[in-house]
Structure formats: structure tokens, C-alpha cells
Amino acid sequence: MDKDATQAEEKQNTNLEEVVRQQTVRRNILLTTPALVVLFIAASGPLLVMFLFSFLTPGDYGGVKWEASTQAWFQVFFHTDIFDDTVSIADAHLSILWRSVKLSGLTTILCFVLGFPTAYFIATRPAESRNFWLFLVTIPFWTNLLIRTFAVLEIIRNAGVINSFLLAIGVIDAPLDMLYTDTAILLGMTYVYIPLMILPIYASLERFDFRLVEAGYDLYASRLKVLKRIIVPLIKPGVIAGSILVFIPSLGAYVTPRILGGGKNLMLGNLIELQFGQGRNWPLGAALSLTLLAIVMIALIFYVRSAQRAGAGKDS
Amino acid sequence: MKKSFTPVVAGLSLLLAGSVANAAGELNLYNWGNYTSPELIEKFEKKFDVKVTITDYDSNETALAKVRAGGHGFDMAVPSHSHVPIWVQEGLVTNARVDQMENFKHVDDQWRDPVWDPGRQYSAPWQWGSVGVIVDTSVYSGDINTSSLVFDPPEELIGKINVPPEMLDVIHTAVLYLGGEACTGDKDLLRKVRDKLVEAKPKWKSMDYGMIEKFAGRDVAASLYWNGAAFRAKEKNTDVRFGYPVEGYGLWADAVVLLKDAKNVENARAFMNFIMEPENAALMSAFARYANSIKGSEAFMPDDMKTAPEVIIPEEFRAAGQFYPTCAPEVQKLYTAIWTELQK
Amino acid sequence: MYAVRSGPVLVKIANMMFKQKFSVTRMPGFSVVAMICFFALYMPLAPLVIYSFNEGNNIALWEGFSLRWYGSAWENELVQGAAIRSLIIASFASVFATIFATMAALGTTRTKPYRGQMTIYAMINQPLMVPEIVTAVALLILFALIKQATNYHGFAYLIIAHTAFCIPFAYLPIKARLEGMDNTLEIAAADLYARPFKTFRRITLPLLLPGIFAGAMLAFVISLDDVVITEFVKSAGQDTLPTYMLGQLRRAITPEINAISTVLLGVSVLLVTLIFFMSRKRGN
Known part of the structure; x- marks a missing residue:
């Protein structure tokens, strides 16, 4: 083929591509606008208010005074001893952060371990009964969070169902002290958040083409290998969506840790709540929550970048 | 009262208005949850042909934040005594001249001129109570009128103690226990308070609410808590007693205030006057199980409340009780720091 | 085997x-x-349902069978109003959130990365990342200004607030479904000169439906559950079931709440059964 003709054709193609690309971008922006407008009013806008608050002085009885101050940000990271005024790293905040990350991570893992097989089970039901099973997952959540948490409390307390049962069959001699422990928080948060894991995994499993699995078996792959090499990679978006939906809200969880954990140790959500309530330090509460946001954002950006790179790698 | 109820109609009208005004007037009361006697409200509605809408809050801080922000639509609220001066100072309430209302004559002498509302001009009395120690005497049979049960617990109670997640109640009680005064900024004393709390915390089981059930189910054996809960827990677990710590304990009172941006001022004033009538005050107490401040209301009270030591403080313990003042912001900061360190 | x-x-x-x-x-x-x-x-639902039939006034101490709490819930305008408001808000919020989330998912998935996409992701997921109390306090202040300016105190504030925090919960399952849903069918339809909207209605939407369904259900229950934001945004007479219950936390929670929750459970079970039989019929 003639060299010039090829070049011209390429040029025309790029022009066309450019037009299509612009159209797609316009379409994408139009499609996302309604969501973004609502989010701006009731999520991002408030966050801007909080950003502003974090640089103000706490009001005497809650609220803020319109005097600029960086004290709140200082307090997030450094602790000034109230008795001898020595400054040190804010270890109270660090240990609370660490406890929250640890418990949220464990909650996410537990939700996955229980939720993935459940989602898989639902997705492999006959098409017409899948919605039924899905509803079965969400029914318990028609009761509200508080009463659900109390229900869990009822189950795990000393005179509760689990202990009575274990005592009756003779597995244990004395009731297990589960209430008011980290285990209780873990169980409670798993109970509260598990649908957030099951539903996204289900959504990506549902369109899963089981002929791929069949092909795997034809090639003498073991079940475990099929699971690891075929199913899990293909439903990864669902797993990731589920993990985000479980992990991040657990980080800021507040009701469940307080009721099941006995409130002796704070989680991040409780610490922030304390500043807006009894602590009367709104700027610190704002700064603490922006710090939490930054941590989560950085983690998410890393994830999206690596996912994009992995995606790009797959395409080429 | 039997009424026909159609969800659809109710739902639609709720959507359209927010509150349905069949009656001549309206009144929007903002109060603690499960604290307002429905009978009292019904009686008021009938008498004045006013539709009363009740909205709940769960803490003084939430109530203050909402009312301060404005645009809430409430006519009156029921803050605790320690918050009344804040509401007045922040200009959130109108001086209703409660002291000049017709039924003010029924208010008991000791409530006519409280420190938090001198001359009782702003607030009408709602209910009051105390923060002492609830003890399951089947677990611990010694003297219960001491806060050492919480801060230096005897062997029998270790690991069975609860402390409510109420920063000020806990720290004030500890300050009094160590010989200080409420709202003290004395750092030497506060250091002792912190050390005492940090030392005591491992001996506690929880820092939680919901003590009526916990005592009934014998999950905890001692708790710093409110007297009304002790009264109710005793109905379920007859071993429960309420102690008034001799080292000093807190009293609290909730009071009805008229909000500055109220739309139904006349109805609100009528309500304030209404609840100071002995019969009505008794209705209030019979529902929420706390004492009121109205002379002559005893006659209308349920029998079990007339003599209960949880409701009527025995003479010998009266002196140790006090209303905690509103702490200065600097002091509040110290307390928050101690509280955070305690729960890290 | x-x-x-x-x-x-x-x-x-x-x-x-x-x-x-x-x-x-x-x-x-x-x-x-x-x-x-x-x-x-x-x-855990068993004790919840069982205690709704408790004779005593306690949610953890059994004192015999009685229907008194159902009677008391039936007579309690506060509880009823709260339950109805919860359902109304959840219905509106989940419908809006699902529609917006579906559109947003279509606009951010299966497309070449474009400028601003990162910001869009961040905005959509933001309600997940900020503890509720923070949004709640800020919304209180923002909405209070609007309420004072417009003198409108209706449900719109709560519905907007709920829609916003429901969006990520609806968005993520839908997006997960869309990702990797290959577009051969859609391209085929386009090749057959189907108009874009028709392609969407006939091909994309049906394929996407399980994701949308999952997202809508999540949004619904998330809205039904919300306490903190509602507590701060509500105006006079706008208690929902969770805020009504929160108000009781410090005092005593009575089995009335169990009764009303049991009724809600009953309604949802009824709905599920209905859907089950309907899909059965269609399946046949």
C-alpha cells in the first residue's frame, strides 16, 4: 500500500476517534451529573464546611468561634500533656486508629469468608429463585441497626443462646465471656455489614460464565485451582466493591462498638463523636475525620492506580 | 383511646405537611426520648385544643447543636440544669417569667430559686434525679453508700462494675471522691483523678447504658447510674439497691424552656403553666419514674413511688448531693483529655 | 465425591x-x-421476635406471653409515625439513589479513563469514608440556613441527605456488575442500527438488572438504618424509627420496639414471598 494513503487514513481515524472520544466524555459527564449534584449538596459540601471548621477555634459550649487556629490539626498528631505541658506524639489517637484498622480488617476478612460462599450459593441457584435468596439476605436488615445490635448482644451474653447451648451439650463448663470484648465487636460488625459483602459479590458472580469452569475441569484442574485461577480473578471487582463497603464503614462504626464492646475502648468513630458531643471540640472532630478521609483516600487511589495498571496490562 | 389508622392517609399527610394540624393550635416539644407522658399530652391537647408534636433527642449536646443552628421548628425544649445557663447565655431561650405564672405557687420551695436559673424566670421544672451507685446486694452486702464501690472496688465486685459513658458524671464523681470540688481546675487533684480512673478501669466490665436489663439479668453487680433506673431494675431483681455516695454525688434536673424562635408562644406558655399543676406533674412522674418539683403532687402519685428511697432521697444523704455547675471551657478541655486517655 | x-x-x-x-x-x-x-x-432475630411478645417491660427478661406491646405500638402515634416516615424516606432515597448510581456507573465504567474520573470516584465514595457524625453536623448547619431562608421544613432535606449516602451503596454493586460485562451484544445491536436508547433498554439494562437490584436493596436498608444524620437533619415531628429508638437508649428500651420491628419483618417476609411466587410464575 502507498505510504501517503496509509498516513492519511490514520489521520482520519484519529480525527474520528477524537470526535467519538469527546462524545463519550460528554455522555459520561451528563450521566454522572445528577449523582454528583446530590453528593455535592449533602456530602462534599458538608465536607468543605468541616474543612473550614478544622481551622477554627472551638466554641465554649460546642460549635466554633470564627477565629483561625491550627490547634486542631496539631492535636490530631501531637498530645500536649495536661499536667506538665510536654509535647509528644498523640499515642491515644494512634492506638485508637490501630484498633479500628485491625478490627475493620478482621471484619472484612470474616465477611468475605462467610459472604463469598453465600454469594456463590445464591448465584448458582436457578435464575428465578435468586432474588428470593437475595431478599433472604436483606430481610434481617429491615429491623434497625440498634435493635439488631441488641439482638446480637442477646445471643452472646453470659446467659445468652450460644452459652446456654454450649453449656447444655457440655462443650464448656462455665459461660464464655464474649460480651464486651473485641470478639463481640468483631461478631457484631460482621453481622451488621455482611450484606454489603454478599450483594456486590453476587452481582459480579451472577453473570459469571460457568462454561469457563467447565473448561477448567476439562483441563483436569482441581476444584481449588478452578476457584483460585478462574472464579476469583473474574469476580475481583465484586470482591473489591464488597471489601470497600465493609472496611470503610467499619472504620467509622460507632453504635456497634459501643454496645457490644462495652464502650471501654474507643474506636475512631467514637473518638470523633466524642469531640462533637461531650468533648465540645468540633475543630478537632473535623480534623480527625479529615485525617481518616485522607488515609482512606490514599489507600483507594493506590488501589485504583494498581487496578488500572493491571487492567492496562491485560489489554495489551 | 382507640383511633382508626390508615397508613396511606397518614403517610401522605406526613409527606405534605410534616405535622397535621386538625386542632386550633400547635405545639412542638423537643424532649428526651421516652420521657413525655402520653396521658399528659393528651390531657393538654384536649384542654387547649392544641396538637402537640413531640420530637426526641438523646443528648444535651445534640439538642444544643440543633437549636443553636436554627430552623428546627421547635417551640420548647427540656435541657438539663447544667445546660440551662448555656442556653440562656447563647440567647436561645426567651424569658418566659415562669415565676409569674399562675401555677408557680405549686413549685416546691427548694426549686423556686435554683442556682442554674436564679429566680426561676426561664425554666419550668420537669423532673429531677440523682447519680449514685446501683448495687446488686446478693453479690456485695457491705455499705453501698460510697463511690469507692466504683473507684476502689471490693473483691466481690471486681469485673462486675459498669460506668455510664457520661464524661462529666464520671469525672465529677471521681473528683468528689478524691476530695475536690466539681469543675475543679486543680491539676494536682486532676492528676490523682486520672490515675484513679486509669487504675480502676481494668476492674470495670463495661462503660455502657441499659442498666435496667443488665441488673435484671445479673450481668453487672454495681454501676454508677441514675436513680430511676435503679427503681426500675429493682422491680425485676429484688436484690438491687441504690446507694447515695457520702463522698458526694450528682443531682440533675431537667427544665422546660421556651425557645426564642418559637412560633407557638402562647401554647408553650400554657404548657409550662400546665405541667406545674400537681395532678399533671404526677402524671409526668408516673410515666418516667422520676421525681418532680411540685408540692401536692404526691397525692396523685402511684403508691410505689411515694416512699421509694430511690425517688425520695433519705434525709441523712441529702447533704452530699449537689447540682454540678456548668464547667468553664478550660476545665472542660482538661476533662476531655482525661476521658480520652481513659478510653484509648 | x-x-x-x-x-x-x-x-x-x-x-x-x-x-x-x-x-x-x-x-x-x-x-x-x-x-x-x-x-x-x-x-439473632429469634430473641427479637420472642421478646416482642414479652409480658414484662424489658427487652431482655422474659416474663410471660402477651400481646400488650403490639397493642401499645398500635396506640402509640409516635412509633407509628416514625415507622411510616422511615419507610417513606427509605423508598424515596433508595429509588433516587439507585437511578443516579446506575447513571453514574454507566458514565464511569467501560470507558477510557478521562480527566476528572478520579474526582468523580472520590465524590461518589465519599459518604463511605467520612464518619456519619461529621456529615451530620455539617448538614445541620447548612440545612438550618436553608430552612431559615425558605421556611420549608419538609421531608426533602432528609430525602436528599439519605439519597446522598445511599449512592455509593447502590453504585458499587452496579459498577461491579458492569465491569467486565462485555459489550459485544451492545456493539452488535449498534451494528444493527439500534438507537442508543433502545440498545440500553433492550440489552444493557436487562443485563445490568441483578446489579441494580442488589444496589437498590442495599440502599433501602442503609436508609432504613440511618440514625446519626437523620437525628441532626430532622425538623420538628420528623422522628424515624432509629432516632426514636436512639432517644430511648439512655432510659429504657421497651419491647414496643421489638413489636414494631417484628411487624416490619413480617411485611418484608410478605414481600419476599410475593416476589418469590411472581418470579416462579414468570420462570414457568
Whole structure:
């Protein structure tokens, strides 16, 4: 083929591509606008208010005074001893952060371990009964969070169902002290958040083409290998969506840790709540929550970048 | 009262208005949850042909934040005594001249001129109570009128103690226990308070609410808590007693205030006057199980409340009780720091 | 076949119930875990339902059978109003959130990365990342200004606030479904000169439906559950069931709440049964 003709054709193609690309971008922006407008009013806008608050002085009885101050940000990271005024790293905040990350991570893992097989089970039901099973997952959540948490409390307390049962069959001699422990928080948060894991995994499993699995078996792959090499990679978006939906809200969880954990140790959500309530330090509460946001954002950006790179790698 | 109820109609009208005004007037009361006697409200509605809408809050801080922000639509609220001066100072309430209302004559002498509302001009009395120690005497049979049960617990109670997640109640009680005064900024004393709390915390089981059930189910054996809960827990677990710590304990009172941006001022004033009538005050107490401040209301009270030591403080313990003042912001900061360190 | 020691009976029951024969879709132990999971989901509901029939006024101490709390809930305008408001808000919020989330998912998935996409992701997921109390306090202040300016105190504030925090919950399952849903069918339709909207309605939407369904359900229950934001945004007379209950936390929670929750559970069970039979019919 003639060299010039090829070049011209390429040029025309790029022009066309450019037009299509612009159209797609316009379409994408139009499609996302309604969501973004609502989010701006009731999520991002408030966050801007909080950003502003974090640089103000706490009001005497809650609220803020319109005097600029960086004290709140200082307090997030450094602790000034109230008795001898020595400054040190804010270890109270660090240990609370660490406890929250640890418990949220464990909650996410537990939700996955229980939720993935459940989602898989639902997705492999006959098409017409899948919605039924899905509803079965969400029914318990028609009761509200508080009463659900109390229900869990009822189950795990000393005179509760689990202990009575274990005592009756003779597995244990004395009731297990589960209430008011980290285990209780873990169980409670798993109970509260598990649908957030099951539903996204289900959504990506549902369109899963089981002929791929069949092909795997034809090639003498073991079940475990099929699971690891075929199913899990293909439903990864669902797993990731589920993990985000479980992990991040657990980080800021507040009701469940307080009721099941006995409130002796704070989680991040409780610490922030304390500043807006009894602590009367709104700027610190704002700064603490922006710090939490930054941590989560950085983690998410890393994830999206690596996912994009992995995606790009797959395409080429 | 039997009424026909159609969800659809109710739902639609709720959507359209927010509150349905069949009656001549309206009144929007903002109060603690499960604290307002429905009978009292019904009686008021009938008498004045006013539709009363009740909205709940769960803490003084939430109530203050909402009312301060404005645009809430409430006519009156029921803050605790320690918050009344804040509401007045922040200009959130109108001086209703409660002291000049017709039924003010029924208010008991000791409530006519409280420190938090001198001359009782702003607030009408709602209910009051105390923060002492609830003890399951089947677990611990010694003297219960001491806060050492919480801060230096005897062997029998270790690991069975609860402390409510109420920063000020806990720290004030500890300050009094160590010989200080409420709202003290004395750092030497506060250091002792912190050390005492940090030392005591491992001996506690929880820092939680919901003590009526916990005592009934014998999950905890001692708790710093409110007297009304002790009264109710005793109905379920007859071993429960309420102690008034001799080292000093807190009293609290909730009071009805008229909000500055109220739309139904006349109805609100009528309500304030209404609840100071002995019969009505008794209705209030019979529902929420706390004492009121109205002379002559005893006659209308349920029998079990007339003599209960949880409701009527025995003479010998009266002196140790006090209303905690509103702490200065600097002091509040110290307390928050101690509280955070305690729960890290 | 694999011997699953952890619960052969359960497997057998599961197999009997679902006429599951050996097939490529089967994973050993998965059905057992799923059954355990369903059991665990429903076990804590038992005391909840049981205590709704408690004679005594306590949610944790059994004092005999009675319907008194159902009667008291029936007579309690506060509880009823709260329950109805909860359902109304959840319905509006989940419908809006699902529609917006579906559109947003279509606009951010299966497309070449474009400028601003990162910001859009961040905005959509933001309600997840900020503890509720923070949004609640800020919304209180923002909405209070609007309320004072417009003198409108209706439900719109709560619906907007709920829609916003429901969006990520609806968005993520829909996006997960869309990702990797290959677009050969859509391209084929376009090749056959189907208009874009028709392609969407006839091909994309049906394929996307399970994701949308999952997202809508999540949004609904998330809205139904919300306490903190509602507590701060509500105006006079706008208590929902969770805020009504929160108000009781410091005092005493009575089985009235159990009764109303049981009724809600009953309604949802009824709905599920209805859907089950409807889909059955369609399936046949």
C-alpha cells in the first residue's frame, strides 16, 4: 500500500476517534451529573464546611468561634500533656486508629469468608429463585441497626443462646465471656455489614460464565485451582466493591462498638463523636475525620492506580 | 383511646405537611426520648385544643447543636440544669417569667430559686434525679453508700462494675471522691483523678447504658447510674439497691424552656403553666419514674413511688448531693483529655 | 465425591432442598457455609421476635406471653409515625439513589479513563469514608440556613441527605456488575442500527438488572438504618424509627420496639414471598 494513503487514513481515524472520544466524555459527564449534584449538596459540601471548621477555634459550649487556629490539626498528631505541658506524639489517637484498622480488617476478612460462599450459593441457584435468596439476605436488615445490635448482644451474653447451648451439650463448663470484648465487636460488625459483602459479590458472580469452569475441569484442574485461577480473578471487582463497603464503614462504626464492646475502648468513630458531643471540640472532630478521609483516600487511589495498571496490562 | 389508622392517609399527610394540624393550635416539644407522658399530652391537647408534636433527642449536646443552628421548628425544649445557663447565655431561650405564672405557687420551695436559673424566670421544672451507685446486694452486702464501690472496688465486685459513658458524671464523681470540688481546675487533684480512673478501669466490665436489663439479668453487680433506673431494675431483681455516695454525688434536673424562635408562644406558655399543676406533674412522674418539683403532687402519685428511697432521697444523704455547675471551657478541655486517655 | 465432614447433614438437606446434583457450579463446603451464614443471619432475630411478645417491660427478661406491646405500638402515634416516615424516606432515597448510581456507573465504567474520573470516584465514595457524625453536623448547619431562608421544613432535606449516602451503596454493586460485562451484544445491536436508547433498554439494562437490584436493596436498608444524620437533619415531628429508638437508649428500651420491628419483618417476609411466587410464575 502507498505510504501517503496509509498516513492519511490514520489521520482520519484519529480525527474520528477524537470526535467519538469527546462524545463519550460528554455522555459520561451528563450521566454522572445528577449523582454528583446530590453528593455535592449533602456530602462534599458538608465536607468543605468541616474543612473550614478544622481551622477554627472551638466554641465554649460546642460549635466554633470564627477565629483561625491550627490547634486542631496539631492535636490530631501531637498530645500536649495536661499536667506538665510536654509535647509528644498523640499515642491515644494512634492506638485508637490501630484498633479500628485491625478490627475493620478482621471484619472484612470474616465477611468475605462467610459472604463469598453465600454469594456463590445464591448465584448458582436457578435464575428465578435468586432474588428470593437475595431478599433472604436483606430481610434481617429491615429491623434497625440498634435493635439488631441488641439482638446480637442477646445471643452472646453470659446467659445468652450460644452459652446456654454450649453449656447444655457440655462443650464448656462455665459461660464464655464474649460480651464486651473485641470478639463481640468483631461478631457484631460482621453481622451488621455482611450484606454489603454478599450483594456486590453476587452481582459480579451472577453473570459469571460457568462454561469457563467447565473448561477448567476439562483441563483436569482441581476444584481449588478452578476457584483460585478462574472464579476469583473474574469476580475481583465484586470482591473489591464488597471489601470497600465493609472496611470503610467499619472504620467509622460507632453504635456497634459501643454496645457490644462495652464502650471501654474507643474506636475512631467514637473518638470523633466524642469531640462533637461531650468533648465540645468540633475543630478537632473535623480534623480527625479529615485525617481518616485522607488515609482512606490514599489507600483507594493506590488501589485504583494498581487496578488500572493491571487492567492496562491485560489489554495489551 | 382507640383511633382508626390508615397508613396511606397518614403517610401522605406526613409527606405534605410534616405535622397535621386538625386542632386550633400547635405545639412542638423537643424532649428526651421516652420521657413525655402520653396521658399528659393528651390531657393538654384536649384542654387547649392544641396538637402537640413531640420530637426526641438523646443528648444535651445534640439538642444544643440543633437549636443553636436554627430552623428546627421547635417551640420548647427540656435541657438539663447544667445546660440551662448555656442556653440562656447563647440567647436561645426567651424569658418566659415562669415565676409569674399562675401555677408557680405549686413549685416546691427548694426549686423556686435554683442556682442554674436564679429566680426561676426561664425554666419550668420537669423532673429531677440523682447519680449514685446501683448495687446488686446478693453479690456485695457491705455499705453501698460510697463511690469507692466504683473507684476502689471490693473483691466481690471486681469485673462486675459498669460506668455510664457520661464524661462529666464520671469525672465529677471521681473528683468528689478524691476530695475536690466539681469543675475543679486543680491539676494536682486532676492528676490523682486520672490515675484513679486509669487504675480502676481494668476492674470495670463495661462503660455502657441499659442498666435496667443488665441488673435484671445479673450481668453487672454495681454501676454508677441514675436513680430511676435503679427503681426500675429493682422491680425485676429484688436484690438491687441504690446507694447515695457520702463522698458526694450528682443531682440533675431537667427544665422546660421556651425557645426564642418559637412560633407557638402562647401554647408553650400554657404548657409550662400546665405541667406545674400537681395532678399533671404526677402524671409526668408516673410515666418516667422520676421525681418532680411540685408540692401536692404526691397525692396523685402511684403508691410505689411515694416512699421509694430511690425517688425520695433519705434525709441523712441529702447533704452530699449537689447540682454540678456548668464547667468553664478550660476545665472542660482538661476533662476531655482525661476521658480520652481513659478510653484509648 | 468429597466427604464434607463439617456438616454432611446440612449438605444433604441443602441438596434435597435445591435438587442440587453434581455439576460444574458446585464447590464443596460452600453450601454448608451459606447455610451457616443464613442461620447466623436469622438466629439473632429469634430473641427479637420472642421478646416482642414479652409480658414484662424489658427487652431482655422474659416474663410471660402477651400481646400488650403490639397493642401499645398500635396506640402509640409516635412509633407509628416514625415507622411510616422511615419507610417513606427509605423508598424515596433508595429509588433516587439507585437511578443516579446506575447513571453514574454507566458514565464511569467501560470507558477510557478521562480527566476528572478520579474526582468523580472520590465524590461518589465519599459518604463511605467520612464518619456519619461529621456529615451530620455539617448538614445541620447548612440545612438550618436553608430552612431559615425558605421556611420549608419538609421531608426533602432528609430525602436528599439519605439519597446522598445511599449512592455509593447502590453504585458499587452496579459498577461491579458492569465491569467486565462485555459489550459485544451492545456493539452488535449498534451494528444493527439500534438507537442508543433502545440498545440500553433492550440489552444493557436487562443485563445490568441483578446489579441494580442488589444496589437498590442495599440502599433501602442503609436508609432504613440511618440514625446519626437523620437525628441532626430532622425538623420538628420528623422522628424515624432509629432516632426514636436512639432517644430511648439512655432510659429504657421497651419491647414496643421489638413489636414494631417484628411487624416490619413480617411485611418484608410478605414481600419476599410475593416476589418469590411472581418470579416462579414468570420462570414457568
